[in-house]
Amino acid sequence: MSDICVAKHAGFCPGVSRAVHLIEQAILDGKGPIYCLGELIHNRIFNESLQARGVRFIEPQDIPSLPGDALVFIRAHGATKDVYQTLADNGLEYIDATCPYVQKIHSIAASATDATFIIIGDKDHPEVQGIVSAAPGKTAVYGSFAELQEAFAGKEPTDEPAILAVQTTFNTDEWKKCQKFIKYLYTHLKICDTICSATENRQREVRTLAAENDLTVVVGSRHSSNTVKLYRIAKEVGGDAILIETSADLAACRARIRAANSILITAGASAPGSIIQEVIKTMADIRNEEVSFAELLEASFKTLHTGDKVTGIVSAVSASELKVDLGTKHTGILVYDEITDESGIDLTEKYHVGDPIDVVCIKFSDSDGTVQLSSKRLDVAKHWDAIKAAHESGEILTGVVKEVIRKEDTYSGVVVTKGTSRVFIPASQSGIAKGESLDPLKGQKVSFKVIDINEDRKRAVGSIKAVQRAEKKLAEEEFYKTIEVGQKFVGTVRAIMNYGAFVNIGPVDGMVHISELSWGRLRPPAEVLTIGQKLNVFIKSFDPETKRISLGYKTPESDPWTIFTNNYAIGDVCDVKIVSLMPFGAFAEIIPELDGLIHNTQIAAKPVANPASVLNIGDKVTVKIVGIDLEAKRINLSIKALLEPEEAPVEEAPAEEAAE
Ligand code: SF4
Structure with missing residues (x-):
């Protein structure tokens, strides 16, 4: 047994692997001339090999002087908004290999419209500079816990909203300390843990394994922040540690390599596999290990097992399957049925060479050097975990109504899909009134709460009504405040x-x-x-x-009296409606809720004995206003006054016959 072990998470991370794939493809396609913004990875030998194939490394200020046919390559760290603007201003074509994890932090920064965006990281690092440029408002960068303490010494907590993120390759322990500190200073703080899992896994592994070995050899560049962090962790927890760029650097450390009983080899995210393998071989030579190079290499490769979850890089796409580079000797095969249950999806449109993809290993075949993968099973587990978490926390989820369940005329509910999980929402929880059709919900995006789960059967029950109730309650509370x-x-x-x-x-x-x-x-x-x-x-x-x-x-x-006095006066002529008939006359509505009296003596040229003999309820007649008594609230009307050329003196209506 060799006492040299190789860390499982050594070497290219998915983001670097993707960038390398993309630039290799551009070189193969004869595109160019290719100008890479900064060195593609922190590895001199690899960069020199790119230069030998025509790639030139430039700085952002060089962009305006590039030839019109230049193809600019943005590496995994990403770039600032100014760089994209300059590229557009100069009409230059570019390939954007910004790592998807870094892109995610750009989006978080861009969302900080009403909040201070704080990032923990190296302010001079291109990744951090790119992220900060994406934030539309106030920003702050702190490089360490000590820097944070110094900046906030003696300051009182603030309720100013803030969003906190972290450089992808930052030290996880230092990040935890920063979070703890800063969340007491900003009472309205949203924390986004943006440390890349590849970095986290690598650091966690070194923290464990370096303590178990006499010597840790870290392969990578001294300019690579994640490599330097690995070295520091190894020094903190382990006995001895060496940082080397290539196997040639091992010559100076021969004595330490020979003296160590056990050695761990790890590597930063930008260390190519070929260099790691060369280091393994040279170390075995120095130690005169009996184990062969082939065995060591094999040992370094055989790091995956059935059930392992891993991030790979898509290396080929066809209509029926993807090939995935897992960084092992096995070629990963991801067939259509292990990607999705939905039919008709064009894999060649959805996936591209160089895309990172999360998969689980389901079957190894050493005879043909392949491993069958599944992303669907990973999704199922991930989505079920999300449903369970939402059930515990009461979080509101959204999903699309895929099915309406009914038996004859009775609706029992709808099925909402959330990723690969199906959530049943009974009719009583659908938010639709009892007995009404649930069909209009089909295809709708709905918000729901998970109200029950069955872990064994992986079944979940949801409620749209619970969300509506909660929203209504919130809206009511807000309403009462205003x-x-x-x-x-x-x-x-x-x-x-x-x-x-x-x-x-x-x-x-x-x-x-x-x-x-x-x-x-x-x-x-x-x-x-x-x-x-x-x-x-x-x-x-x-x-x-x-x-x-x-x-x-x-x-x-x-008030109808206000309306009346503002609009009518004695002598005015108006159209009214007969609303009631009395022995002494007829009441007529002048405006809603205000009637006047047409006395028997004013209905016709001569007094009438019974108003019903001349008028009917509902009749519309034209009258003249002949009397207004504001105190007694009476209005006298006359039809007769409009029939006679000369107005006859009008008798006041008796008190007991007052108008309303
Ligand atoms: S370390 Fe993580 S974030 Fe950085 S390039 Fe690699 S995968 Fe992307």
Whole structure:
């Protein structure tokens, strides 16, 4: 047995692997001349091999002087907004190999429109500079926990909103300390843990394995931040550690290599596999290990097992399958059925060479050097975990209604898919009124809460109604915070009762009492209002505790006497409607809720004994206003006055015959 072991997570990370694939492809396709913004990876030998194939390394300030046919290559670290703008201004074509993990942090930074964007990382690192440039507002960069402490010494906590992220390759322990510190300073802080899992795994592994070995050999560049961090961790927890760029550097450390009983070899994210293998071989030579190079190499390759979850890089795409580079000697095969259950998906459109992809190893075949992979099974587990987490936390999920379940005319519910998980929403929880069709929900994107799960059967039950209830409650609470007595609304009549009407004003209903609905005698609400009618109302009183709102309808401006006196005077002629007949005359409506009296003596040229012999209820007649008594609230009208050329003196109506 060799006492040299190779870390499982040594070498190219998915982001670097993707960038390398993309530039190799561009060289093969004869594109160019290719100008890479900064060195593609922190590895001199690899970069020199690219230069030998025509790739030139440039700085952002060189872009304006590039030839028109230049192809600019943006490496995994990404670039600043200014770089993209300069490329556009100069009409240059470019390949963007920004790592998807880094792109995600650009999006987080871009979302900080109303918050300070804080990032923990090296302010001079191109990845951090690119991320910071994506933030639209205030930004702050802190390089370490010590820097944070110094910056905030003596400062009081603030409720200013802030978003906190971290450079992908930052030290995980230092990041934990920074988070703990900063969350007490910003009471409205959203923390986004953006340390890349490849980095995290690599660092975690070294922390464990370096402590178990006498010597740790870290392969990578001294300019690579993740390589230097590996070296520091190994020094902290292990006995001895060496940082080398190539196998040639081992010559200076022969004594330490020979003296160590056990050695761990790890490598930064930008160390090519060929260099790692050369280091293994040279070390075995130095130690005169009996184990052969082939065995060591084999040992370094055989790091995956059935059930292992890993991020690979798509290396070929066809309509029926993907080939995935896992960084092992086995070629990963991901067939259509292990990607999705949906039919008709064009894999060549959805996936591209160089894309990172998360997969699980399901079957190894040493005879043909392949490993069968599945991304679907990983998704199933991931989505079920998300459903379980949402059940525990009460988080609101969104999904699309795929099926409506019904038996004959009875709807039992709908099925919503969330990724690969299916959530059943019973009809009673659908938010649709009992007995109504659930068909309109089909194909709709809905928000729901998970209200029950069956872990064994991987079944979940959801509720759209619970979300609607919660949203309504929230809206009501907000509404009560903003309203005040006297505030006016245009409401909608929702229900009519004997004692008044419920009127909807936004998220709540208020009650308009019967006494508010008429100025004269009380009239049954159903006589005055109809369902759906718009009504100008105002808040008379409200109680946020009991959730009761009393609405007013009558205002001085809506008083019919105010309207009448503002618009009519004695001598005016108007059209009125006969509303009731009395032995002494007929009452006629001048404007809603205000009637005047046409006395028997004023109905025709000569007095009539019985008004019903001349007029009918509902008749429309033209009258002259011949008397207004504001104190007694009486209006006298006359048809006769319009029949005679000369107005005859008018007798005041007897008091007991007063108009309303
Ligand atoms: S270390 Fe992580 S974030 Fe950085 S390039 Fe590699 S995969 Fe992307």
